[in-house]
Amino acid sequence: MILHHATPQAAGRWCDEQRAAGRSIGFVPTMGALHAGHLSLLRRAKRENDSCCASLFVNPLQFNDAEDYASYPRDTQKDLRMFAAAACDMVFSGALGDFFPGAGSVAGIPVKNAGPFGRGLEEQFRPGHLDGVRTIVEKLFAAVGPCRAYFGEKDFQQCLVVADLARQFDGVEVVACPTVREADGLACSSRNVLLSADGRKKAASIYRALLRAKTLWNENVRDAAHLRRAMDEVLAAAGAAVEYADLRDPLAWSGEPPAGEMQRAQALVAARIGRVRLIDNLRLDG
Numbered sequence: 255m256i257l258h259h260a261t262p263q264a265a266g267r268w269c270d271e272q273r274a275a276g277r278s279i280g281f282v283p284t285m286g287a288l289h290a291g292h293l294s295l296l297r298r299a300k301r302e303n304d305s306c307c308a309s310l311f312v313n314p315l316q317f318n319d320a321e322d323y324a325s326y327p328r329d330t331q332k333d334l335r336m337f338a339a340a341a342c343d344m345v346f347s348g349a350l351g352d353f354f355p356g357a358g359s360v361a362g363i364p365v366k367n368a369g370p371f372g373r374g375l376e377e378q379f380r381p382g383h384l385d386g387v388r389t390i391v392e393k394l395f396a397a398v399g400p401c402r403a404y405f406g407e408k409d410f411q412q413c414l415v416v417a418d419l420a421r422q423f424d425g426v427e428v429v430a431c432p433t434v435r436e437a438d439g440l441a442c443s444s445r446n447v448l449l450s451a452d453g454r455k456k457a458a459s460i461y462r463a464l465l466r467a468k469t470l471w472n473e474n475v476r477d478a479a480h481l482r483r484a485m486d487e488v489l490a491a492a493g494a495a496v497e498y499a500d501l502r503d504p505l506a507w508s509g510e511p512p513a514g515e516m517q518r519a520q521a522l523v524a525a526r527i528g529r530v531r532l533i534d535n536l537r538l539d540g
Contacts, residue, residue, distance in 0.1 A: 256338040258345050262309075262353060262397035265346035269307065269398050277304035279401040283394050285312045287327035287444035288336040291434040295404040296340035298431060303402060307344040308337055309394050314350070314360050315386030322531070327444055346397070353393045365389050371414035373509030376533075379497045379524060384415050391416050400425025408433040408441045410522060410535040414507060433534070435461065441534045453527040459492030460523050463499060464536035467521040471538040476515040481538075489525055497524040497531075504537065 259265045272279055280299030284292055300306040310333055317323035330347075337345045350357065357363045368377065368384035377384055395403065403420065405413050407430050417428040434442045439461035440454075449457055463485040470484055478501050485499035500511050504520040512519075522535040 256334060256342060256345055258334060258347070260346070261348045262346055262393065265307065265309075265344065266397045266399065268344055268346075269401070272305045273400065279303055279398065280306045281394075281398045281401040281403045282306070282308040282342075283391060283403065283405070284308055284310055284333075285326070285444070286310050286330065286333045287447070288333050289434075289442045289444060289446070290436075291406050291408065291442035293336065293340050294434050295406060295431055296337065296342050298429075299402065299404045300341050302429075305344075306340075306342045307346070307398065307401075308342050309397075310334075310337075310345050310347045311353070311390070313386060313390040315363065315365060315389050316383050317386070318380050318382050321529075325448065327447055353390065363389070366392060368415050369418050371411060371418055371507050373507070374511075375498055375500060375502075375522060376411050376524070384412065387412055388415055388419055391419060392422075395420065395423050395426050402427045402429050404429045404431055406431055406433060408443070408534060410504075410520060439465070441532070443532060445530050445532060448530045449527060453530060456492045456494055457527045457530075457532055459489055459494050460525055460532060460534045461536075462492075463488035463523055464521050464534060467501075467519075468536055468538050471519065476517075476519075478512045478514060478516055478519075481516075481519070481521065482511075485521065485523060489523070494525040494527055497526065499523045499525075501538075 280303030282295045282299050312326055354363045365385045366389040368388045372384040413430045420426045420428045438458045440457050466484050466488050467481045489496045501519045501521055503518050519538040521538055524533045
């Protein structure tokens with residue numbers, strides 16, 4: 255049986271005991287609805303550390319759409335079984351008041367600014383989303399303490415935001431892990447279960463669009479506008495409702511889209527398949 259703590263405070267005491275015993279900690283933050291991507295993070299955390307812990311909390315602060323928050327998949331007992339199967343040692347959850355004592359409601363919580371990596375893309379289409387991520391992850395890092403924290407690269411901009419946040423904590427290292435994909439290339443996501451059969455086929459176009467940009471890059475196409483158009487064409491042909499199909503220099507993040515020839519490029523896509531919003535990305539150089 256996996257150890258399940260009901261509050262971050264109890265989890266913090268467990269983490270302190272582990273470190274006092276000389277054990278390193280690998281930490282995987284989650285909102286539940288576990289899938290193969292989460293399991294890969296948990297197994298890596300277990301492999302690279304003496305102890306592995308995880309959080310299970312659907313953070314209302316990172317949803318700018320009440321319907322999206324309400325429909326987010328939740329199955330705590332199934333998640334706990336999957337945590338145990340991945341040999342996770344401890345998982346903790348908690349109520350909103352456990353993370354933000356005295357707040358009373360979401361409206362009473364002081365939200366942190368996402369920082370320099372929160373500009374553009376996700377924040378343009380989901381205002382406040384990355385602010386909400388940074389706000390809760392700060393609480394999670396404070397609860398767990400010194401650790402290696404594992405995040406999936408599917409949420410590329412989020413990884414940059416939390417890595418920036420980790421610099422404020424002594425002993426917290428963010429480890430960005432490769433995206434885990436399904437057989438047709440679709441990035442594993444908790445929202446994939448919400449797709450209809452037809453939507454599932456359309457969703458595969460997201461990875462095809464990224465691969466199209468990668469192919470062009472390998473053919474020495476470096477013009478940002480050309481690469482954007484190529485991704486848009488693939489997504490439009492599949493009937494995906496595109497929010498963005500864009501590029502960024504992964505080593506020099508900018509809020510505004512790059513123009514002209516690029517030396518390094520991360521291709522990033524966000525699209526809606528019906529009412530389901532999906533994101534993905536791919537490094538083009540290298």
